[in-house]
Amino acid sequence: MNGMNILNYWTINFLYNFVISLITNAIFFLFGYFYLDMTFFHRTSFLLIGIVLFGWILAQIGMSMLLQVFISASRAANIIGYLVSIWTSLIGSTLSVALFQFPNELPLSFSLWPTFSFNRLFYLMFSYCSMDQCLSTFDSITP
Secondary structure, three states: OOOOOHHHHHHHHHHHHHHHHHHHHHHHHHHHHHHOOOHHHHHOOHHHHHHHHHHHHHHHHHHHHHHHHHOOOHHHHHHHHHHHHHHHHHHHHHHHHHHOOOOOOOOHHHHOOHHHHHHHHHHHHHHHHHOOOOOOOHHHOOO
């Protein structure tokens, strides 16, 4: 923390991660929309994708801040962070595609981990688009 007061440290940490995540998600969206020219990005509500990605940014920052409390060595934090990120993404994708295929619901216990919820949201949005029913408005989302 190099002598920073605790509030300044966490504020700067949050803002830095938030800006980096916004840039990364903007590149993700623009690449899919313009370069790949995917129907998903053209026909799915921009507001819906924006809300999902914004929620994902906040969840990632929250998870990183939580892990920072328990891990003090930067090398260990780097390795553990990548392992948690990669493995939970793979497990979340596998759960959605292999065990709880659309229209089955993901159990609440799995939905509590942000990576599983994020993977599930994109799986469902892609599933709707594959049936030519992209979620173009919030009214098209059924409970």
